[in-house]
Amino acid sequence: MQVKIIGGHGGVTKNYHATSYLIDESLLIDAGSVASGLDMQAQLKIDHVLLSHAHLDHTKDLAFICDNCFGLRKSPFEVYCYKNVHQAIKQHLFNDIIWPDFSVLPSIDKPTIRFNEIIAEKEIQLGEYKVLPVHVNHPVLKPGEGMGFIIEKNETAILFTQDTKATDRIWELGKKVKNLKAIFTEVSFPNKLQTVADLSDHHTPATLKEELKKMPKDIPVYLGHLKPNYQEELIQEITDLQESRLHIMFADDVRYNF
Ligand SMILES: [Zn+2]
Ligand SMILES: [Zn+2]
Structure with a gap:
């Protein structure tokens, strides 16, 4: 599997894009920068979109890929998210006030985007990918909204938590996954x-240090969602942890192959 970091940051400024990871060109995790970070051809190739939660830095570019790709695709972008996330996007983004409701445009029968509700720990199959959604602790004010994902294809598995503070369940399940x-x-x-x-409901290097003890052992850990305005300080503090399995995603538009 190839994971392209379109945007790996927890904020937006010049050269720093919000969270969007693209797997093998067709499966997108979060939509923080998918329109601003990909050209049109690449946007049109996306089939499935997993959303971790409703926060703007993970969803805002849904508005712009729909606008860009309107009328150009044979089938809708199929979005998979928890029911509360679907409700929030319907109510606050695609509400015909902030943005047109592309889930009924150009027509109800042939929409630009379609939402599919998922539930925790019920595996779904998206093309070649097996996806297990697992609740994480973000945002805790509305518990149970945020999702991480364990994604498998051809005997290779990758675990994505996106935003979260200390959490347990996804690590327990991750330890059972072969070929992580x-x-x-x-x-x-x-x-x-x-x-x-x-x-x-986020980590600092200090809380991450404790969290690492719960994660599946000896698996490389890629750290994203750094706030751009604190990046230099974060890099120093993460380096000071002296954990050789940590990789810091300080730049966007980077690819990893697994
Ligand atoms: Zn975020
Ligand atoms: Zn968030």
Whole structure:
């Protein structure tokens, strides 16, 4: 599997894009930068979209891929997300006020985007991929909304948590997965902003250090969602952890092959 980091950051500024990972050109995880970071040909190749949660840095470019690809595709973008996430997007984004409702455009029969609700720990098959959604702890004010995903194809599995604070279940399930090749997770704020991280349900390097003890052993861990304005400080603090399996995703538009 190839994982292309279209955007791997927890914010948006010049050269830093919000979260969107593309697997083998057709399966997208989160839509924070899929329109701004991919050309039109690449946008048209996407079949399935997994959404971890409704926050804007993971969903905003749904609006723009629909606008860009409107009328150009034979089938809709098939989006898979938890029911509360679907409701939030319907109510607050594709509501004909903030943006047109592309789930009924150009027609109800042939929409540009279609939402499919998923439930935790019920595996789905998307083309060649087996996907197991697992709840993580983000955002905790509305528990049970955020999802991580364990994705398998051809005897290779990768675990993605996206945004989360300390969590357990996905690590328990990850330990049972054969051929797990990589873990993608987050660290958002430097240690001096521990209170902000706690309130917003994210990791600092200090809490990540504890979290690592619960993760499947000896699997490489790719860290994203760094806040662009604290990136240098975060790189230093992560380096200070002296954990050889950590890889920091400080640049976007990077590919990893597993
Ligand atoms: Zn985020
Ligand atoms: Zn979030």
